[in-house]
Amino acid sequence: MDIATSPLAKPFPAMEPVAGVTLRVARAHYKTWDRCDLTYAELAEGTAVAGVFTRNVCCSSEVELGREQVKLGHARALVVNAGNSNAFTGYRGRDAVEQIMAQVAAHLGCQPAEVFVSSTGVIGVPLPKDKAEAGVAAALTAEPCSFEAAAETIGTTDTFAKGASATAMIGETKVTINGIIKGSGMIAPDMATMLGYIFTDAAVEPAFLQACLSAASEPTFNCITVDSDTSTSDTVLAFATGKAGNAPLAHGDDAGADAFAAALHDVCRQLAHLVVRDGEGASKFIAVTVEGAVSDESARKVGLAIANSPLVKTAIAGGDANWGRVVMAVGKAGEPADRDKLGIAFGGVWAAKDGLPLADYDETPVAEHLKGDEVDLTVDLGLGEGTATVWTCDLTHGYIAINADYRS
Amino acid sequence: MDIATSPLAKPFPAMEPVAGVTLRVARAHYKTWDRCDLTYAELAEGTAVAGVFTRNVCCSSEVELGREQVKLGHARALVVNAGNSNAFTGYRGRDAVEQIMAQVAAHLGCQPAEVFVSSTGVIGVPLPKDKAEAGVAAALTAEPCSFEAAAETIGTTDTFAKGASATAMIGETKVTINGIIKGSGMIAPDMATMLGYIFTDAAVEPAFLQACLSAASEPTFNCITVDSDTSTSDTVLAFATGKAGNAPLAHGDDAGADAFAAALHDVCRQLAHLVVRDGEGASKFIAVTVEGAVSDESARKVGLAIANSPLVKTAIAGGDANWGRVVMAVGKAGEPADRDKLGIAFGGVWAAKDGLPLADYDETPVAEHLKGDEVDLTVDLGLGEGTATVWTCDLTHGYIAINADYRS
Structure with a gap:
């Protein structure tokens, strides 16, 4: 199987030799x-x-x-x-x-x-x-x-x-x-x-x-x-x-x-x-930032639960600002979280705060942000000072094609 | 989006009423x-x-x-x-x-x-x-x-x-x-x-x-x-x-x-x-049995690490008896495991024992087993008496279609 170059590829940078x-x-x-x-x-x-x-x-x-x-x-x-x-x-x-x-x-x-x-x-x-x-x-x-x-x-x-x-x-x-x-x-x-x-x-x-x-x-x-x-x-x-x-x-x-x-x-x-x-099948580079956790390590674990959720990753692949799936992923992380303090933003636009969808939430700029190939997702747990950013890519048909259709 | 009936569907059984x-x-x-x-x-x-x-x-x-x-x-x-x-x-x-x-x-x-x-x-x-x-x-x-x-x-x-x-x-x-x-x-x-x-x-x-x-x-x-x-x-x-x-x-x-x-x-x-x-996109029903774990709970955790591995699930979707990915999933489970005691079988045929691929391993019956819609995967950790079976389905293009292409 020929695998096309990732759409998120970066050119190889100029590099000086390293003596020794x-x-x-x-x-x-x-x-x-x-x-x-x-x-x-x-x-x-x-x-x-x-x-x-x-x-x-x-x-x-x-x-x-x-x-x-x-x-x-x-x-x-x-x-x-x-x-x-x-x-x-x-x-x-x-x-x-x-x-x-x-x-x-x-x-x-x-x-x-x-x-x-x-x-x-x-x-x-x-x-x-x-x-x-x-x-x-x-x-x-x-x-x-x-x-x-x-x-x-x-x-x-x-x-x-x-x-x-x-x-x-x-x-x-x-x-x-x-x-x-x-x-x-x-x-x-x-x-x-x-x-x-x-x-x-x-x-x-x-x-x-x-x-x-x-x-x-x-x-x-x-x-x-x-x-x-x-x-x-x-x-x-x-x-x-x-x-x-x-x-x-x-x-x-x-x-x-x-x-x-x-x-x-x-x-x-x-x-x-x-x-x-270069993630298999990746079409979007996703930064998940978790703030307000009880510790940095807790923030990292919540971030990874979000970044590893197939439902979050497929939603982003589909350009869907599906913060309900983000709530789910936060809740399953096994880390301290309070549903009624949760805030969720895509591309800096808050969709929910204090556990409720915002009444004046305008999805237009968020939909625009999700069309791009770099997506920022921020979750505020509202509990403490812990913070972390984790990075992942979306989950697409390309991942299945590479891993199921391709016989190693 | 119209989602076709799962190929693994079972007819609804005859049921007597329940008094009260x-x-x-x-x-x-x-x-x-x-x-x-x-x-x-x-x-x-x-x-x-x-x-x-x-x-x-x-x-x-x-x-x-x-x-x-x-x-x-x-x-x-x-x-x-x-x-x-x-x-x-x-x-x-x-x-x-x-x-x-x-x-x-x-x-x-x-x-x-x-x-x-x-x-x-x-x-x-x-x-x-x-x-x-x-x-x-x-x-x-x-x-x-x-x-x-x-x-x-x-x-x-x-x-x-x-x-x-x-x-x-x-x-x-x-x-x-x-x-x-x-x-x-x-x-x-x-x-x-x-x-x-x-x-x-x-x-x-x-x-x-x-x-x-x-x-x-x-x-x-x-x-x-x-x-x-x-x-x-x-x-x-x-x-x-x-x-x-x-x-x-x-x-x-x-x-x-x-x-x-x-x-x-x-x-x-x-x-x-x-x-x-009825798992989203499922084409195969997979039973993962873990034996020889230090405890039943440990066996369950290893089983779930295998059953949740996208790489194992896509391999099975592709009919690939990819026991290397099973080894990986066992190792990442966070439970006691010894690479050199591991045995892996598909459909009752052992592909590896004591941490080594079997010299006389015949993939033909295994490939046949993986073509069916019910797949049995057994892992022997060789450590103790703990055992558990977990069930999952494969990961296919259908899962991506349902969750990325479908706006909830």
Whole structure:
């Protein structure tokens, strides 16, 4: 099945190289795709690493190993396999990952644990070790490539290459943060898993890099949903080569730490939004903001209940400002809510306040807002100061077509 | 939009009358429908009542009142409005319900609290009091009708009338249990606009009737899901007129109590299955059985995570025995699971055991099973003795058509 480029796609941004990062792609022929499917990133000695991983308890060997590797704090290389997730493959799957780690480590003269591996694609088929070996060998000697080429190569059902970039000043030193990501269902473990990689030339201690990445992930990657399904392989890794030469960041009160954390957050937010924009079948990018919750975490949960509701998502797909379905979704979230304090707005126009539809509610501007491809939905719970925004896309015939009609 | 009858529909069963129950229907004209939309059931003096209600915190006034009324234990009448849920309508919605209760109570010479009211349909529009008054007046004097006519009248987007019947012997006395139900979307455990009414001529003390209904609801109504969305109005009420003349049941060890509880459970299960069979867009009826969980409740939660997964539901719609998506859903359930102990079977054929695809797995019989309109999926967690079965339907273009293309 040919899947058309998402109508919400964004062009790949211009990106500066990141000193200490060399990207290469090759063909391992995991699928019959007529394109590269193996991405290799070589990282300068001393590169710090941080990571966040799926909470799915049936995770892949790559995720199990990655969680341990991140604790060591240093990385020399990244290999990403596209077309086979290697999940639910037991010891044979783990063997294949360890083979890749050993092969790259021998080439670089580093520890295997400094080689990070991710895989995305079909579940339950062990990564073929012969194809992996040949693919890695080809990648190790391939010509360096751009971030855009790498972003294309890590994709599976993605309909466009996704990248984001930001800079920050650390003292007198300008540092660059480039990120690439793949994913189009949140995230389908057949041909879609969210894998994100962030590269910076900043010098950052591993523990502080982890703190920044974890903090940035909560309001970004953990606030998006396409279909409420969580992959067994989701991974976001951040690599800091230190080649910019700044005084290494180790604490939140170091000079430039705030700027770095903000830039990293910015890249994470952009990447997260791009995944939603490539959501399977998406025709509208939806921001759900919940205010007046008892806490930020409660606001996030209510926001996700709304963003995951098939009835809300289909209503928005149909251009229907169906706030009754929003009320339903708020009520089922399992979080504190009071029906008689609820307010609901579309595109900044309040349809209901204090638990009642507004008498003078004019649906005309709301209908106009819902015709666009970016929809804002705000819910005021009227209980406290907690707030959160989550992002999702609408649920359309396209989602069914991709996931029911397409045989993986 | 005309919605075709579900391919999973069952014919309405033959039903004996229930002594002490008189049904009538009328037109309140809540919508422009060319059919009756108000159902009235008159119940003999001394009728016991029990109920289970939505856990959605944004519930309707009908549910708020019903919860209190059930505590009194007795009922004389039921009024069901179809076409307007009266939910999220504040004090005006409550006024309309209290008006109906007073009107019927005056007619019967009973307490308003003995008159139960349910409403289903659009959220956020107060039930029009003038239409309700005229509709109730017409119903009070209408000719008695059949259970099938009542089942048709309580429906909204339902594509077929749903009923179930069972009998039980209490000592020498045969008692009848008839149930009707409506619901086809916004269906998830804790009730959706699912409205169900069960009538029996058995003599049952209210507290024991409640105990039986609550026990029967857990593995039936609370084990079905169409779209993971939970309505603000879900209600199941059971009425026992006592006209069969058996020695009243008050305890689980009374003669005939087991038979009665089993028959009630049977009716609840049949009714719950019928709701799934009318699931919006459904083309397949899916039973998900989880075995080997640490507890029955854990098994139920894992089952619901599978049954609510859009990726599992679309795969089955497409006839794809995609056990990778099942692994994903198990892992995201938030319950104990061990990837390397997992077994998955479709139609009794094991595709994976102990966390690995079976080497000799033959997909042919599985593909054949998935072509049918009843699909069995079994997951063995391999951890303990907990087990549960939940029921759902597949996710098809029909669901999107009904909910995105149809303006409610």
